[in-house]
Amino acid sequence: MKKVYIETYGCQMNVADTEVVFSILADAGYARTEEIADADVIMANTCSIRDNAEQRIWGRIEHFRSFRKKRPGLVVGILGCMAERLKDALLDSGKVDLVAGPDAYRSLPALLSAVSEGHPQINVELSREETYGDIKPVRLDRGGVSAFISIMRGCNNVCSYCVVPYTRGAERSRDWKSIVREACDCFAAGYREVTLLGQNVDSYLFEDVDFADLLEKVAEVSPLLRVRFSTSHPKDISDKLIDTMARHSNICRHIHLPVQSGNDRILEKMRRRYNREWYLERVRRIRSVMPDCGITTDAIVGFCSETEDEFRDTLSIFEEVGYDAAFMFFYSERPGTLAARNYPDDVPQEVKTRRLEELISLQNRLSLESNRRDIGREYEVLVEGPSKKGGLRGGDGDQREGDLRGGTVQLCGRTSSNKMCVWEDSAEGPGAQGSGAHRPGDYVRVRVTDCTQATLICELA
Ligand code: 5AD
Ligand code: SF4
Numbered sequence: 151m152k153k154v155y156i157e158t159y160g161c162q163m164n165v166a167d168t169e170v171v172f173s174i175l176a177d178a179g180y181a182r183t184e185e186i187a188d189a190d191v192i193m194a195n196t197c198s199i200r201d202n203a204e205q206r207i208w209g210r211i212e213h214f215r216s217f218r219k220k221r222p223g224l225v226v227g228i229l230g231c232m233a234e235r236l237k238d239a240l241l242d243s244g245k246v247d248l249v250a251g252p253d254a255y256r257s258l259p260a261l262l263s264a265v266s267e268g269h270p271q272i273n274v275e276l277s278r279e280e281t282y283g284d285i286k287p288v289r290l291d292r293g294g295v296s297a298f299i300s301i302m303r304g305c306n307n308v309c310s311y312c313v314v315p316y317t318r319g320a321e322r323s324r325d326w327k328s329i330v331r332e333a334c335d336c337f338a339a340g341y342r343e344v345t346l347l348g349q350n351v352d353s354y355l356f357e358d359v360d361f362a363d364l365l366e367k368v369a370e371v372s373p374l375l376r377v378r379f380s381t382s383h384p385k386d387i388s389d390k391l392i393d394t395m396a397r398h399s400n401i402c403r404h405i406h407l408p409v410q411s412g413n414d415r416i417l418e419k420m421r422r423r424y425n426r427e428w429y430l431e432r433v434r435r436i437r438s439v440m441p442d443c444g445i446t447t448d449a450i451v452g453f454c455s456e457t458e459d460e461f462r463d464t465l466s467i468f469e470e471v472g473y474d475a476a477f478m479f480f481y482s483e484r485p486g487t488l489a490a491r492n493y494p495d496d497v498p499q500e501v502k503t504r505r506l507e508e509l510i511s512l513q514n515r516l517s518l519e520s521n522r523r524d525i526g527r528e529y530e531v532l533v534e535g536p537s538k539k540g541g542l543r544g545g546d547g548d549q550r551e552g553d554l555r556g557g558t559v560q561l562c563g564r565t566s567s568n569k570m571c572v573w574e575d576s577a578e579g580p581g582a583q584g585s586g587a588h589r590p591g592d593y594v595r596v597r598v599t600d601c602t603q604a605t606l607i608c609e610l611a
Pocket of ligand 1: 311312410449484
């Protein structure tokens with residue numbers, strides 16, 4: 151049996167895709183290995199979202215090739231967004247043997263057998279129908295509690311900075327019945343949380359089932375199954391969705407709502423199709439229906455022609471919303487996008503870097519303030535497992551033990567609003583098994599006693 155090793159980069163969607171790839175390859179007689187040195191086939195499932203994501207992959211390709219010395223027949227392959235963006239240029243580099251885009255994974259067994267006969271192979275055809283809906287993913291080991299379910303592929307939004315519509319093609323939704331079936335399978339296999347994934351989940355539509363309907367169907371699989379989703383587009387997030395979330399306590403109180411910028415001229419130039427006021431109204435609506443809902447975001451600083459005052463609008467919208475967490479980036483021009491074709495990338499790198507640092511330090515304060523508001527409150531947390539050693543480190547230098555300590559173990563898990571909690575679990579009480587009472591997949595009530603910017607420090611309630 152040939153052994154395959156895959157490294158996954160980029161978003162959660164790529165993790166879900168790697169699980170599909172392993173399933174297709176298992177059916178074709180390939181085994182999975184986590185030891186790169188044992189592999190007959192080494193692949194990277196790649197990301198193109200920013201230039202540094204791609205640069206990192208080029209470094210990995212060199213590393214993969216170094217195993218050739220010991221294994222002459224070794225196949226090196228590139229999957230995912232970078233495969234789709236660079237296409238033949240990857241094969242022409244002479245560094246890889248196989249290139250397969252996000253819609254070409256069913257052809258991997260055929261491509262691999264052709265490669266083994268000495269011919270480099272490429273398939274980067276995009277599809278209008280492929281959703282891999284019938285494929286049962288081989289779950290990568292992420293603790294056995296939380297699983298990703300891909301509900302749609304591609305994107306039709308064409309934000310001017312974004313490469314995704316070009317790398318993942320047109321938007322298409324997967325049959326809701328296969329999604330509900332997959333959620334049932336996950337629950338039966340012991341998973342207690344599923345995250346429904348799509349580039350823009352709010353535009354999910356299969357027959358007459360929209361995203362709110364789908365969410366409800368998945369929530370009804372079991373009250374013990376938590377349901378999360380990502381990512382929402384502010385222009386499409388509907389009142390129906392917000393009301394559906396509010397009706398089901400197992401739909402997690404968390405919305406990732408990428409704002410990108412707080413300035414109307416920049417939002418227009420980004421082709422986001424909402425303005426600052428629209429965004430703030432959506433946030434008010436979410437909070438009026440679900441006051442306890444976590445709201446997180448993505449933002450880009452230094453987009454083409456962004457002035458200092460326009461950047462200040464991003465700072466002020468962060469302050470106004472008071473995000474619980476955020477992913478922040480400086481603009482990276484992606485060849486072929488609307489912005490790359492139409493606007494010069496004219497904010498100097500040192501200005502981008504300084505703006506990014508300023509935004510990150512603001513968000514660090516907001517995250518800490520958000521966590522401090524939780525001190526004294528109680529939450530139901532889904533146990534994920536032992537916290538990483540020093541899991542309490544969050545910028546304050548605290549490095550308490552995460553290991554066994556006289557009958558207690560430090561466990562971690564998330565609140566419904568997606569905040570990470572750690573607590574000392576005691577060996578006493580029902581279900582105690584020597585090293586703490588609770589197991590991954592259990593629900594436990596905790597009280598927040600302290601916090602860092604990244605973690606709520608709790609005790610059993
Ligand atoms: N440059 C910088 N950040 C980007 N993102 C998307 N495209 C770019 C780009 N060209 C960010 C957005 C998006 C997140 C996944 O990545 O904030 O929400
Ligand atoms: Fe990266 Fe976007 Fe592709 Fe995900 S969809 S792998 S974030 S480029």
